[in-house]
Amino acid sequence: MKPVQGWGWRAFIERSAWARRALPVVAGLALLALGCLVRLPHWWGLQGHEQVRQAGLQQAQQAKAASLAAVAQEQVALEAARLQVQEARWRLAAGAGMSDLLEQLASSGLAYGLHFEQVDVQDPVAREGYELTPLTVQVVGRYPALRMWLDDWLGQARLLQAEDLHLLAAKGEPGLLRLQLRVNAYQADTVLPAPTSLADVPARAEAQPPALDPFAAWAARLSPSGLAGVPLSQLEMVGSLQRGLEREALLSAKGRVYRVRAGDRVGRDGGVVEQVGERQMDVRERLFVGGVWRERTVMLTLRKSAFREASDGNDAAVDRLGGVDAAGMGAGGPLSG
Incomplete structure (x- = not known):
């Protein structure tokens, strides 16, 4: 039966032109399907490998993007730090020179009625990015004036570091004190532009005189009141x-x-x-x-x-409140009513 059937198909193919044309196509498709079945696992492996590689590339791209963002943030922080350092270096001398500092010293001392016995400016000492100039100052005056002068002079925008401060009684001058101090002045080693942040710095309040001179044993130990402390x-x-x-x-x-x-x-x-x-x-x-x-x-x-x-x-x-007698131990008080 089987050989007869086989010869039947062969006879059918030989008698049919359509079958003769379709047979190569069918054989090719069969070979193609067989090849696909043989190569399919390899292709699946390649596809999985490519998917893994693509995921790795995406992760690398994301990591690089994050790194670029971090670098950009670090650049912004670096620029801000650079501006802060530049501003700090400018504030060392507040944009002024040593001659300006000495002129300000003289004008402030004159304003408070002080007498400078010694102002010694030593040679500057070079440091990395700046210079340090030591000054030795010896000044004579009353305690309230000295106290207010120190607040005014040392409290300026320029950086001044006071060292070795000594306060002694001025011999032969009742009520006067001699102040000796060493001050370190700083200066940047290059000219820097004034920082824009200066516009946000509030103005300094007017210095108020001390309420009591603790060193004036010769004076009445009373706190100034009324108009005694008003310019x-x-x-x-x-x-x-x-x-x-x-x-x-x-x-x-x-x-x-x-x-x-x-x-x-x-x-x-x-x-x-x-x-x-x-x-x-x-x-x-x-x-x-x-x-x-x-x-x-x-x-x-x-x-x-x-x-x-x-x-x-x-x-x-009208009453006279808080008045003083002719000895002048105070100042007139405010009017009532």
Whole structure:
């Protein structure tokens, strides 16, 4: 049966032209399918390998992107650090030179009535990125003036490091102290532009005088009150009062009105009211300038638009609070009411 059937298919193929044309195609497809079955596992392996490689490339790309982002952040941080270092180097000298520092030293000392006995500028010492210049300063003055001068001079934008500070009594000068100190001044080794952050730095508040001089055994140990600690430049005469034979001046300071008479203390430089007139008052000040005590007289005149005078009959509505006697142990107090 089998040989007969085989010859039947062969006879069919030989008799049919369509079968003869389809037989090579069928044989080719069969060979192709057989080849695919043989190569398919290898192709699957290659596909898996390529998928793994593609995943690795994606991970590497993500890692490189993260690395680039980190580098960009580090560059931003590096630039910010560079600007901070540049600003810090500029602040070493605040954009000024040694001559500017000495000029500021002289002007601040003159403003507080101090006498410089010694200012020694030594040779600068080179450091990496900057220079250090030691200064030796010896100055004489009253304690409140020295205290305020130190706050003003050492508190400037320029970096000044104080060392070896000594405070001694000035021999032969009652009430004066001799301050000796060593100061290190710094300077960048190159010219740097002023930082833009200076616009955000608040202005320094005005230095206030110490309430008590702990070294002035010769002076009354009382804290200045009233007008005894107010600069004369901030006082304004706005009127006067007539009390019998004595006249008192009305002074305005920081929104308050005070009454003073001859003998009262006003101002920061030991000023004493010498005379009070209808439209003017004289104040005598004692300053320590150039190593010697000097006296000067300052006149406060009445503001034209605020003339005011009271007689004894109208004096009941005004009390003199916190006043002092002729010894001048304080300053006039504010008006009541």
